[in-house]
Amino acid sequence: MSPPDKIAKIETFRVPPRWLFVRVETEQGIVGWGEGTLEGHTEAIEGAYKDLAERFIGWDSDQIQNIWQHAYRSRFYRGGPVLMSALSGLDIALWDIKGKRHGVPVYQLLGGRVRDRVKVYGWIGGDKPMDVVSGAEERRAQGFTAVKMNGTEGADWIDSPAILQKVVERVRGVKAVGLDVGVDFHGRVHKGMAKQLAKVLEGVQPLFIEEPLLPTQTEEIADLARLVSTPIALGERLHSRFDFRPYLERRAMDIAQPDVAHCGGISELHRLASYTETYDVAFAPHCPLGPIALAACMQVDLNSPNFFIQEMSLQIHYNQGADLLTYLVDPLVFAIKNGYVEALQGPGLGIEINETLVREAAAIHVSEKAWRNVVWTGPDGALREW
Numbered sequence: 125m126s127p128p129d130k131i132a133k134i135e136t137f138r139v140p141p142r143w144l145f146v147r148v149e150t151e152q153g154i155v156g157w158g159e160g161t162l163e164g165h166t167e168a169i170e171g172a173y174k175d176l177a178e179r180f181i182g183w184d185s186d187q188i189q190n191i192w193q194h195a196y197r198s199r200f201y202r203g204g205p206v207l208m209s210a211l212s213g214l215d216i217a218l219w220d221i222k223g224k225r226h227g228v229p230v231y232q233l234l235g236g237r238v239r240d241r242v243k244v245y246g247w248i249g250g251d252k253p254m255d256v257v258s259g260a261e262e263r264r265a266q267g268f269t270a271v272k273m274n275g276t277e278g279a280d281w282i283d284s285p286a287i288l289q290k291v292v293e294r295v296r297g298v299k300a301v302g303l304d305v306g307v308d309f310h311g312r313v314h315k316g317m318a319k320q321l322a323k324v325l326e327g328v329q330p331l332f333i334e335e336p337l338l339p340t341q342t343e344e345i346a347d348l349a350r351l352v353s354t355p356i357a358l359g360e361r362l363h364s365r366f367d368f369r370p371y372l373e374r375r376a377m378d379i380a381q382p383d384v385a386h387c388g389g390i391s392e393l394h395r396l397a398s399y400t401e402t403y404d405v406a407f408a409p410h411c412p413l414g415p416i417a418l419a420a421c422m423q424v425d426l427n428s429p430n431f432f433i434q435e436m437s438l439q440i441h442y443n444q445g446a447d448l449l450t451y452l453v454d455p456l457v458f459a460i461k462n463g464y465v466e467a468l469q470g471p472g473l474g475i476e477i478n479e480t481l482v483r484e485a486a487a488i489h490v491s492e493k494a495w496r497n498v499v500w501t502g503p504d505g506a507l508r509e510w
């Protein structure tokens with residue numbers, strides 16, 4: 125057995141538009157990239173990496189499961205968005221290293237692939253859904269066959285029923301362009317509105333409705349799942365198998381949307397694909413983030429029988445100052461044709477990061493304020509969900 129190739133260095137890079145890249149280097153000089161972006165909480169993740177670096181430098185980079193278990197279990201507190209996003213970035217980088225060491229894509233290390241290409245969808249309409257028809261036409265011209273948009277802007281606990289019909293009209297408009305459309309409720313509407321919105325949308329058959337309520341409302345989401353036939357998608361704010369468990373046991377979801385940068389990386393995303401399969405739940409990883417997160421998702425998508433569609437952030441409204449392809453040496457790896465992206469071919473994650481550009485962008489960005497989401501209030505001045 126060859127001696128272990130130990131982790132020598134762990135660095136983070138805060139780069140536009142709102143991403144946190146992780147670079148891990150081994151003693152033998154293999155470099156792996158990960159993404160531990162937690163939108164709006166960048167500094168918290170940077171802090172978490174002080175601990176991860178202190179703990180895992182000097183560990184055998186091949187022992188991903190052992191490192192994952194120690195990162196997850198050895199500090200008493202576990203789970204949640206901050207700790208799991210930090211662990212995600214480290215885990216993704218270690219899989220990249222392992223693939224590069226063996227000269228194969230990560231999906232080969234997971235057992236090979238069950239498909240040759242990955243179906244994808246893009247975003248339209250922005251935070252407050254506008255111009256969705258022209259957005260849909262643009263995405264169709266780019267090769268997409270499916271898109272996602274926000275259902276409503278901020279809404280009151282009980283709002284005017286007039287807002288509901290506008291959502292239906294937008295869905296009709298997008299479908300008339302010839303695209304399937306998922307509608308993200310974004311946890312913005314509360315139960316009294318969400319059940320009405322789910323009901324009126326049922327007739328126009330969106331591809332799915334997403335986060336129909338906040339992730340605190342497992343039982344109420346299960347009620348919605350029984351109320352309408354539309355597939356219910358959620359999972360971006362669930363951070364491990366343990367968080368998914370009550371939704372699965374209560375039959376509250378049809379489509380699992382774990383986010384590889386928040387759920388524990390490739391290791392946990394792969395486990396979640398199998399776990400959700402046992403409940404006949406489809407698998408559609410959430411990914412409004414950067415190219416490293418997307419490549420990590422695709423490695424698992426290629427291997428997972430219950431996968432059906434992958435989110436990608438090309439020209440998403442958050443991508444100000446840099447876009448999905450900016451930091452790639454070869455942006456063609458994510459080329460879209462007839463709604464699909466071909467299987468990644470290169471070793472590890474199958475993408476090559478332009479390190480010079482990442483270092484330059486991070487050096488400029490470090491003195492700038494990290495990205496924050498907008499905060500919405502209603503006409504009465506009270507906070508509304510974003």
Ligand SMILES: [Mg+2]
Pocket residue numbers: 308310334335360
């Ligand atoms: Mg969402």
